[in-house]
Amino acid sequence: MKKRIMLTIAYDGTDYKGWQIQPGESTIEGTVNEAVSRMLEEDIHVIGASRTDAGVHAEGAVAVFDTASPIPADKYSFVINQALPDDIRVLSSKQIPDDFHPRKVPCRKTYEYRIYNGTFHLPTKRLYTHHVYGKLDVEAMNEAGEYFVGEHDFTSFMGAGGQALTTVRTIYDLGVRCENGLTGQGRDREIIISITGNGFLYNMVRIIAGTLIEVGQGRYCPEDVKAMLEAHDRTAAGQTAPACGLCLVKYKYDI
Amino acid sequence: MKKRIMLTIAYDGTDYKGWQIQPGESTIEGTVNEAVSRMLEEDIHVIGASRTDAGVHAEGAVAVFDTASPIPADKYSFVINQALPDDIRVLSSKQIPDDFHPRKVPCRKTYEYRIYNGTFHLPTKRLYTHHVYGKLDVEAMNEAGEYFVGEHDFTSFMGAGGQALTTVRTIYDLGVRCENGLTGQGRDREIIISITGNGFLYNMVRIIAGTLIEVGQGRYCPEDVKAMLEAHDRTAAGQTAPACGLCLVKYKYDI
Numbered sequence: 001m002k003k004r005i006m007l008t009i010a011y012d013g014t015d016y017k018g019w020q021i022q023p024g025e026s027t028i029e030g031t032v033n034e035a036v037s038r039m040l041e042e043d044i045h046v047i048g049a050s051r052t053d054a055g056v057h058a059e060g061a062v063a064v065f066d067t068a069s070p071i072p073a074d075k076y077s078f079v080i081n082q083a084l085p086d087d088i089r090v091l092s093s094k095q096i097p098d099d100f101h102p103r104k105v106p107c108r109k110t111y112e113y114r115i116y117n118g119t120f121h122l123p124t125k126r127l128y129t130h131h132v133y134g135k136l137d138v139e140a141m142n143e144a145g146e147y148f149v150g151e152h153d154f155t156s157f158m159g160a161g162g163q164a165l166t167t168v169r170t171i172y173d174l175g176v177r178c179e180n181g182l183t184g185q186g187r188d189r190e191i192i193i194s195i196t197g198n199g200f201l202y203n204m205v206r207i208i209a210g211t212l213i214e215v216g217q218g219r220y221c222p223e224d225v226k227a228m229l230e231a232h233d234r235t236a237a238g239q240t241a242p243a244c245g246l247c248l249v250k251y252k253y254d255i
Numbered sequence: 256m257k258k259r260i261m262l263t264i265a266y267d268g269t270d271y272k273g274w275q276i277q278p279g280e281s282t283i284e285g286t287v288n289e290a291v292s293r294m295l296e297e298d299i300h301v302i303g304a305s306r307t308d309a310g311v312h313a314e315g316a317v318a319v320f321d322t323a324s325p326i327p328a329d330k331y332s333f334v335i336n337q338a339l340p341d342d343i344r345v346l347s348s349k350q351i352p353d354d355f356h357p358r359k360v361p362c363r364k365t366y367e368y369r370i371y372n373g374t375f376h377l378p379t380k381r382l383y384t385h386h387v388y389g390k391l392d393v394e395a396m397n398e399a400g401e402y403f404v405g406e407h408d409f410t411s412f413m414g415a416g417g418q419a420l421t422t423v424r425t426i427y428d429l430g431v432r433c434e435n436g437l438t439g440q441g442r443d444r445e446i447i448i449s450i451t452g453n454g455f456l457y458n459m460v461r462i463i464a465g466t467l468i469e470v471g472q473g474r475y476c477p478e479d480v481k482a483m484l485e486a487h488d489r490t491a492a493g494q495t496a497p498a499c500g501l502c503l504v505k506y507k508y509d510i
Contacts, residue, residue: 012378057379081375089375120336120344123267124312124502128379247379 002066005076006096007032007046008251009061012087013243014127018054019061028052028088032063035083040069049102049251050109053203055243057128060091060110060250062102096255108172110196110250113209113241118188129190130209130245136216138178138191144215144222145174145193147229148208155232157211159203159240169204171197176212191216194249203240211238257321260331261351262287262301263506264316267342268498269382273309274316283307283343287318290338295324304357304506305364308458310498312383315346315365315505317357351510363427365451365505368464368496373443384445385464385500391471393433393446399470399477400429400448402484403463410487412466414458414495424459426452431467446471449504458495466493 009032017025021033029048036044049062071079076093084090114129116122121131151170158167173196180189193209211228214220220238228237264287272280276288284303291299304317326334331348339345369384371377376386406425413422434445448464466483469475475493483492 010375010378012381059377059379077375086376086381087378089378091375091377120265120332120346121341122314122346123265123342123344124314124383126267126341127382 002068002098003073004064004066004096004098004100005073006062006064006094006100006102007076007080007090008092009063010059010089010091011057011061012127013052013055013057015087016054018056019048019051028058028061029063031084031088032080035080035088036065038083039079040067040071042067042069047102049107050248052246052248053206053243056246056248057244058248061248062251064096064100064102066098100255102251102253105253105255106198107254108196108198108250108252109200109248110194110252111200111205112247112249113193113195113205114245114247115191115193115209115213116188117191122188125190127244128247130242132213132216134217135187136191136213137218138176138216140218140222141176141191141193141212141216144212144220144225145176145195147222147225148174148195152229153232154201154204154229156228156234156237157204157207158201158234159207160234162202164201167201169197169199169201171195174208196250206240206243206246207234207237209245210241213241214238257323257353258328259319259321259351259353259355260328261317261319261349261355261357262331262335262345263347264318265314265344265346266312266316267382268307268310268312270342271309273311274303274306283313283316284318286340286343287335290335290343291320293338294334295322295326297322297324302357304362305503307501307503308461308498311501311503312499313503316503317506319351319355319357321353355510357506357508360508360510361453362509363451363453363505363507364455364503365449365507366455366460367502367504368448368450368460369500369502370446370448370464370468371443372446377443380445382499383502385497387468387471389472390442391446391468392473393431393471395473395477396431396446396448396467396471399467399475399480400431400450402477402480403429403450407484408487409456409459409484411483411489411492412459412462413456413489414462415489417457419456422456424452424454424456426450429463461495461498461501462489462492464500465496468496469493 046063073095116129328350371384
């Protein structure tokens, strides 16, 4: 009797070409497949809930697989971590219904985009934040963020090469918060954009983050976001922010 | 006319054999010397305020050097960073008195020791925290920390090979704080030991951190620290905690 297991996975994406398996490349999916197959002595291909880009991090990615192994469902994390490199960790595991498919069931996904806003990029933060030198107007960024909340056609915020049956997505929440006093070097701080939605188009979070940064720099007004959304045109929105600042922090399913 | 410049330096110590220059090894001091010499076109050897071990990080290390360069004192950081790898950054620069020696002037130094206390080590925290699986008693750690505050002979907390004219040091402050809710994976949290003193013996902060961890694990009572200090014997104290959790965060001089 096979059972279906769901893994919550965290990774440092720095040294990977993203989630999706690619021949000859180091990927999260490929590395997880190898570790699970080795430890369970079965040929296992996990189904991921999301395909993060090269360099993007995760604290709450999700993948499922079927296994005949008798290991108790909550113990897979301990077993699989034994075969994973230390930049990938299964944080938890549990049994889910046999027909549960992580990309075909409604869910709330939360991403964070972290900006190091200071004169120089702090070395111990450089791998997990995007450095912006000039002081950002966090209030304006928050005001702009509110325009994204709700159901919208996000065509203007989809990267080239994105494929989706529909470009309509719902954002439940978008907040921009600030952590001050990081180094005692005056103005240095970390700015975190937190965004929760029912799904995101290709590069959508990074384009929203890039646009909010440009709002924070005064290049756009918060109200401009409304026109960007209505344009249905990628060139109407801001730049795509770099991958290293992005982290997939949570998947929430109704199971 | 030469002037003396003080640099505040941050680094990710992961890929270095510590501060102190060693032939054939990658060190912070050696890398800073090369960058300063190249950019100022002088043969410069900086004087560091502290020699951190291999793998230890810094957000506020200090080094000084003399130069005949006409660059305004507060602009050296911008110039020198141009020649540094991205895991070392000069955060600020200023002119100081010509006879100022960073190891011969009284100062307050602050170190932080970061512990990732959770089931699995979060990949994006693994380089800058030490992982402890079992739940630590933070209240007991704080209680134990108070015994270190004040002037003491720290012989029991000096690593083998440490050389010092006196083993007496003064700890001004020691606090243990907790950051919860890191991943939503139940009990995961970060515990930060912050310690300020007029100086530290070889490995002293790491032995204090290791001892506090063992107090948090219930292996020692907080009161045991008193007897450890009085023993003047390294074997009376706890283990030396790993380098990766340690960060030199601040130097405070009266200038």
